Amino acid sequence: MKKSYIFIIFLVSLLIIAGCKKEGTGKTGTFFGGVDGVSIEFEKLSPPSKFEQDDSVSIQTILKNKGEFDLQSGKAKAKIFGINLNTFGLTDQYKGSAGPLRGRGEFSDQGGEQVLDFGNARYNQPIINSQDFTIRAKVCYPYQTKGLVNVCITPLIAKESGKEVCSVEEQKVKKGDISSGPVQITSVTEEIRGSDQVRFNIEIQNQGKGDVFMPEIECEKLEEATARVANKDKVEVHILNPADVQCDFRTSDLTNRGIVELVGGKQVVSCFTTARDSYEDKLNIRLNYVYLDETSVPVTIFESTTK
C-alpha cells in the first residue's frame, strides 16, 4: 500500500516537472521557420475607433519583424492609404523605419519592432450624423528567405549498384530547413536524369497575405500601376551551393541566379548538377524579393456636437 502511494507521488511529481518545463523556442533545425516577415498593424487608439469630426487623432503603425532576415534602418517603409488623405490632412508619402528591424534569431526570439508616426488626422469635410471609413496602412520591405536543405547527390550507377550513401526519393524539405519569410520554399524533390545528372525540383510559394515583387524595386515605384503589374509575383532565386548547380529560369541562360515568376502564388524551378560520386550535400538557396502587406482599421466619425 505504502509502495503504491510512493509510486503515485512519484508519477504526479514527474507530470508536474514535465508541465513546468520551459517551452522551447520552437527551433528544431537551422531556422525557426514560418511564414512571417514584417507585419504592420495600427497602434492601439491611433486612431481610436470612434471620434468626432473636429477631433485631431494620432495615426501610428507598428512594424514587427517576425521573420528571420534583418532589415537596416529605413528599409521597411509604410504609408497610409484607403481614404482620401487630403480630407484627413495626412501625407501620401512612404515613411521609413527610424531604426533597424532585426529578425528573429539566437539573441532575439521575438524580432524587432518600430513605431511609425504619421502625425495627426483631422477630417475636414462635412459629416451628417456619422460616417464610417476604413483607414489602411501598407508596409513595403525587401526580404530574403534562406533555405538549407539536405540533398542527395548520387549518380545512376551508384544507385543501381546499391552503393549510394543517401536516397533521392523522399521530400527533402524538413522542419527548420527554411527561414521564416512570407515567400517559402515549400518542396524540394530530386530525381536522377541520365547517368550522372541529379535534378532538383524546388517549389516556391507566396504563403503570406500580401504581394511579392521583384527585388531591388523601390516601394515608391510600386505605386505606379504599370510598374506594379510588371514587377508583381517575381522572386529572385539564388543557389549558393552546390556550386555547379544550374537552373532553368526561362528568361535567362542556365545559371544559379535568376528570376522566377509565380503563377497562382507558386512556381517550381528545376535545377540540376552533375553527380560523379554519391554523397550528401546542403542545397543552399536564397530567395530575394520585395514584399507588400497591409492592414486596416475601421473608424466612425461623428458629426461635431460643438457647432
Added chain:
Amino acid sequence: MKRILIVFLLIFIIGCGQPGQGRGKITGEPDGLQISFLPLQPASSLRENQDVNVGLELVNNGVCDISSEVCVTDTLSSVWAGVEEQCTSLELRGIEQVGEGVTKDSTTKQFSFPAYRGVDRDLSTSIIAKSKYNCDITAGPQLCVKPLVGQKEKECPSFEKITGDKLRATIAPITLVGVDKQLVPEQGGIKLVVAITLKKMGAGEIKGELDESTINKKGSSSALRYVPVRVEVDYRGYGSLECRELENGIFLWRKDKDQEILNCEIFLGSIDYVENPLDIKLGYEYEVSQMMPIQILDVDKQR
C-alpha cells in the same frame, strides 16, 4: 422557482412584444410628409348647414425639416359656401438618428369652415389637404476605387451594383435607390463611372418651374412635361462628377416617371486604393396632398 421562471418569461415576452416605436434608420426607401385625416374630421357625409371641421395628422417621415404651410380646400364651387381654402403654417423637424432609434416629428392641425348652404340636392365633393415644401439632402454610398482594374476584385469590384443599406440613401421624397459603379482604365489613370437611380415616393409630386432658358431650348411644352431637380454629384475631396443629363446643375425630371437615371463620371488619374463617399446632393420642391370624398346631404330632401 416555477413562478419566478414564469414571471421572467412574461417580462421577456412583454419586452419583445413592444412595437419598437422609434427604432429604425434614417436611410431607406423614399418617404416624406404624410397627411391623413383624423377620424370623422370631416365625417364622410355632412348635412347642409352643418359646420365643417377638418382635422389633419401630419407626420414627417423624411430627413428634411419642413417649414411651410398646409392648406385645405374642396373641389366644389364656392356657390354653396363651405370649404374655402385655408392655410396654416407647418413646422416639422426631419427624422433624426438617436442611437439605435429614430425620432419622428408629427403634429395635428384643425380647420373650421362655415357650413355648406343652399344645397338643392345631395352633392359630392372632396376635401383636399396639401402641403408643399423644399427638401435638400445629401446621400450616397462609399465607393472604392483602385489603381488596377481586374485586381483585388473581391475587395473592390470594378463593376458593382450598390443597393440597400450600403447606399446610405437618406429618406426623403426623392432619394437614390441604386448606384451602378464602373471603373474604367484610361490613359494615365482610372475613371469612375456611375449610374445613379433616383426614385420619388409614391404619394405626391415634384413641383417647380423650369427657367426661361430651358423652356426656350426645350420648347414651351417642356414646362408641362418636366420639373426641375437640383443635383450635384461629388466624389468627396476629389471634385464634382460630370453628369450627362445635367445642365447647370439641373436635372429635368419627367413628370410621368417615378424613377430616373443619371449617368456621371470623373477621371481620377493615377490613384491608390481608396474608399470614399460619393455625395449626391439633391434639392427640389415637393407637394403632398390627401383627398377625402364627402357627401353633402340636402336637408329639405330628407324631410
